[in-house]
Amino acid sequence: MMLALRMAVRELRGGLTGLRLLAICLFLGVAALAGVGSLGAAIDAALAGQGQAILGGDIAFDLNQRPANAIERAAMRGEGQVSQIIRMRAMIARPDGQEAILSELKAVDNAYPLYGRLTLEKGAIADRPRHDEVALGEALADRLRVRPGGQVRIGERLFRVAGVIADEPDRLGSGFAFGPTALVTLDSLEATRLIQPGSIYNVQYRIRIPAGSDPQAAIARINAASPDARWEVRDRSNGAPGARRFLERMGQFLVLVGLTALVVAGIGVGNGVTGYLEGKRSSIATLKALGASSRTIFLTYLFQILLVAAGGIAAGIIVGALLPPVITAVAGDALPIPPRLALYPAPLLTSAAYGLLTALLFAVIPLAQARRVRATTLFRGELEPVRGAGWAVITVAFLIAFAIAGLAVLTAKEPRLALWFIAAAVGLLALLTLVGGAVQRLAALLPRPRHPLARLTLANLHRPGAQTSRLVIALGLGLSLFATLAVVETNLSGQMATSIPKKAPSFFAIDIPYDGVDRFRQIVDGHAPGADIVTVPSLRGPVVAVRDQRVSDMKNIPDDAWILRGDRGLTYADTLPAGNRIVDGAWWPKDYAGPPLVSVDLRAAKALSLKVGDMLTVSVLGVEIPARIASLREIDWDSMGLNFGMIFSPSALAGAPHSYLATITLPDAKGEGGGGAAIATQERAINRDIARAFPSASLIRVKEVISTLGDLLGQLSTAVRAAASVAVAAGIAVLVGAIAAARRARTYDSVLLKLLGATRRQVLAMQAMEYAALAFIVAFIAFAVSVVGGWYVAVHVLGLEWAPDWTIVLLTLGIGAFLTIALGLIGSLPVLAARPASALRQL
Known part of the structure; x- marks a missing residue:
């Protein structure tokens, strides 16, 4: 072995000619895997380390359109310190009413934040907003052209701007928002009179439990004390489910990219080693003529390949380890959470193992063929046939391939995805191999051209x-x-x-008061005659029973059964809305006044195996309403209209307090002429006057x-x-x-x-x-x-x-x-x- 190692080193002194491709391919494959793994580990570490700050507590309970009752609050206080937050969309306007911007209004108590720190930018008049004060997101302050000490109107109340938000610790855990944040105190929110019957808002409770306590045990005790709460529960391990889903999807894609790079690099390694060893046939034959054994030949070139592979792998590991800080510096804003920069050995070692196994897999057969080169090659040259590797070597290659597949499956967050990818890669290689053989056979059978x-x-x-x-x-x-x-x-x-x-609405309007629909239409018609205005009643409530089974008793809720998760948007209608098509059952008569009926989205019905005639029970403001399914609908969700998964007959919900939703499609937006300036003028006027007339309503462009x-x-x-x-x-x-x-x-x-x-x-x-x-x-x-x-x-x-x-x-x-x-x-x-x-x- 020492002789073979010395011979390998001496030959490499002449340069890497022929083995550069081996080094380059291994470098690219290992760098891709090491970079993907290091970035994923850095983001996972950030999510785990900042889970409490992202969530705003150790445990979160979210309720729609109602605060927790006394029993529920007592159960939460029994587990630790509690902070209450109310979130809703609201228009923030300049005092003169000339401009109003949609924002994510967030009302907090004095305990907020339980983790992390709320900070305002330099120049703030206070460290946090007090009564009748507001802290604005930077984009909101810029668009309203206000600075600390200025005033804005929220609902029916004027607020002094305390400062511009620099760091909102639980922003990532709040999920998708249609506008920048406006932060006020809970007692200030009541003065705005934005919360009315039918208003859409969310009440959140964050709990800080004692160190060493188990969040899941605390959740179980709170749920046991409040079995009918029907709230959404999260703990610090899943503080930002939206961001985690995005990262998981990207992680799966990155794993596929890394494995693809590895497979492609493996083919490159095979090509590089084969080409290199074919160029060494005369040298190998000379060594054989001088008495070198096949084992010495095999070890000599194996050491060469391993030394070059080690260099490529080492360079790939270094680049992979440096990838997270480089991405953070160059494109950190594109990431939902800043990675926790550190050295993560696990993905680096895994990538090195991949690289080494790949090099061996694609080198072992050419090496076996090289060791069987005969001394007669010196005299026959290219006419000397290449001898096969032998079944023993092929078996070793299969074992190495199996080891690579096992490593991919065992280290993947999605083992099934990795397994399917490996199967697909093997299938593609087999297909291409068959195609290559077929092309050769077909070329041999074709008639010889004259040219x-x-x-x-x-x-x-x-x-x-x-x-x-x-x-x-x-x-x-x-x-x-x-x-x-x-x-x-x-x-x-x-x-x-x-x-x-192509004909999307210009605005969505939410929280229009029940008695203000006519006034709403007058304002829009006054600024944009001929605009299409669609208004629908809007309520919210959870599905509490399917057929005769309570949702709270269901152990396994199908992934596609979204109508069972939390409060859902509800409405009633006497005619079938545009963009909806009945696929089973029938719509109720226009003057129907019988027992409650409901029409359900087809996809949601399939997820729960619902059919026409089954019963669904919803809870609206604490009142349970059982309704029989009259029809199943196919909904064009891409129409950007006011679509609902569940639509009830008017007699079922008309008596419940509610607000209205609306869409506004301006004439120019429908392609009837005009210009961009005219549209912008109409939009500003409608936005301004709706905000003045209905402080509780919100317009979404x-x-x-x-x-x-x-x-x-x-x-x-x-x-x-x-x-x-x-x-x-x-x-x-x-x-x-x-x-x-x-x-x-x-x-x-x-x-x-x-x-x-x-x-x-x-x-x-x-x-x-x-x-x-x-x-x-x-x-x-x-x-x-x-x-x-x-x-x-x-x-x-x-x-x-x-x-x-x-x-x-x-x-x-x-x-x-x-x-x-x-x-x-x-x-x-x-x-x-x-x-x-x-x-x-x-x-």
């Missing part, structure tokens, strides 16, 4: 020693990767096009919602591009490696053709035709793979709608195919430059 170049091109695809299978695998992986990423990327951009209709969603999708798109760039780099490296691995054989062919009178242009044209034919064949497979793989990643991993841009996908395939031909021709330039005499001496 010499075409005849030579066809012969190159099936002659002995042809690189067809190797090129098909490399090209197939590269093109499939490029096309799949194009499908995912275009789904992100296409999400907005499919989710936002649809374009602001679209902008917010666009920002979220933009963050996701940025993360996808950044992560995919590593895999793309690995794919390009594999293409280059496959071409480089075939250089020796092509040099031999080129020299012979030149000796027979072929020109450089003819040799180049022949190779261009060969690469073009392979790229054309592989492009069809890559397209099919991208459709299936892109659909799964976009729909099931990232949770997007299926809306790829096929033009861009096909263009990506075309560019990838052109890149393949270009790289092939560039790689052929050294072959064309080879001088026959020199090349023949080397061969």
Whole structure:
């Protein structure tokens, strides 16, 4: 072994020629996995370490449209310190009423925050808002053009601005918001008179339990004391479920990218090692002639490969460890939570293990073939056939592959996803291998063309020693990767096009008073005659029973049964709303006054196996209302209309106190002419006068919602591009490696053709035709793979709608195919430059 190690080191002193591809591919694969793992560990550590501050406590209880009663509050106080928060949407206006902005109004008590610290920016007149004072988010203060000491109107009350919020510790745990925060005290909220019967608001209780106490045990005791509370419960381990879901989806995608980079890098390693060892056949034969044993040959080149692999792996680990701080510095705003920067050994060691096993997997068979090179190769040269590796070596390769698969499954947060990916990768490699063999056999069976170049091109695809299978695998992986990423990327951009209709409303209005609907219509008509105004009653309440079973007694609620989770939006109507289609049952007559009936969303009904005639019971302001299902509806949720999962017959809910929701579609927004300036003027006037007339109502500009969603999708798109760039780099490296691995054989062919009178242009044209034919064949497979793989990643991993841009996908395939031909021709330039005499001496 020492002799083999010395020989390996001495040969490496001459440079890494031939093994650069091995180092590059391992570097890219390990860097991708180490970076993904380190970033995931850093974000997980941040969520775990800041879980209490993000949630605002150790335990959170959320109620819709009601505060906790005395029994519930007593149960919570029995577990620790309690803080109460009320959140609702509200319009914040300048004192002169000239401008009003939608905000997320947050009323807090003196105990807030239980964890973390509320801080205001420099220049604040107080450290936190007091009675009749408000702290504004920076964006809100800028848009209203107010500064500390100024005044704003909230509801029916003027507030002095205490300062601009610098740090709101539980902001991430509050979930999605339509506007910036406005923070007031609980006693100040009552003076605004924003909370009226039917108003939409959320009451939150945060509990700080003693150190060492078990949050789940405390939750169980509180629930036992208040079995009918029907609140949403979270603990510090899941303080920001929305952010965690986003991170989990991105984590799954990043794992797929990392594993893809590893598979692609493995093919590159195989190409690099094979090409390197093929170039060493004469050296190996010489060593054999001098008495070196097969074992010495095997160990010598194994040590070479391991030494170079160690360098690539070490460089990949260093880059992966540095990735979280680099991403935080460059694109930290795109992350929902700043990562906790530190060195995380687990993902780094795992990545190193992946790299080492990958290097061994794709090197063991070429090494076994190299150790069986005969001394007669010195005399027969390229005519000496390459001997097989043997079943023992193939068995070892399978064991290594099994170890890689086991490591991927055991270390993945989603083992099933990793298992499916491994199966898909193996299936794709098997498919490409079969395609490569089929292309060779088909080329051998086709009639020989008359044109010499075409005849030579066809012969190159099936002659002995042809690189067809190797090129098909490399090209197939590269093109499939490029096309799949194009499908995912275009789904992100296409999400907005499919989710936002061309005739979306200009405004959503919420919390319109029951007796103010006519006045609301007059204001809108006064500023925008001909505007479409749709108003619907709005109530909230939970489903408390399905058929004869109480929801509180259900042990397993299906994931798609969203109507059972918390309070739901409820309404009543005498006619079927636009954008809804009855698929089972029938709508009630317009003058129906019988027992309560309800129409249910088809998807929610399927999740609960509901059918027409079943009973649903909802609780509205503490009154339980059983209703029989009269129909199931298919809802166009993308219409951005006022859609409800449950619509009741008017007699069921008309007597309950409630407010109204409305949509406003301005005439110009419907495409009836006018200009952007006129629309903006109408919007400002409607916004101003509605805020004056109805302080409790809130107007949501649809374009602001679209902008917010666009920002979220933009963050996701940025993360996808950044992560995919590593895999793309690995794919390009594999293409280059496959071409480089075939250089020796092509040099031999080129020299012979030149000796027979072929020109450089003819040799180049022949190779261009060969690469073009392979790229054309592989492009069809890559397209099919991208459709299936892109659909799964976009729909099931990232949770997007299926809306790829096929033009861009096909263009990506075309560019990838052109890149393949270009790289092939560039790689052929050294072959064309080879001088026959020199090349023949080397061969």
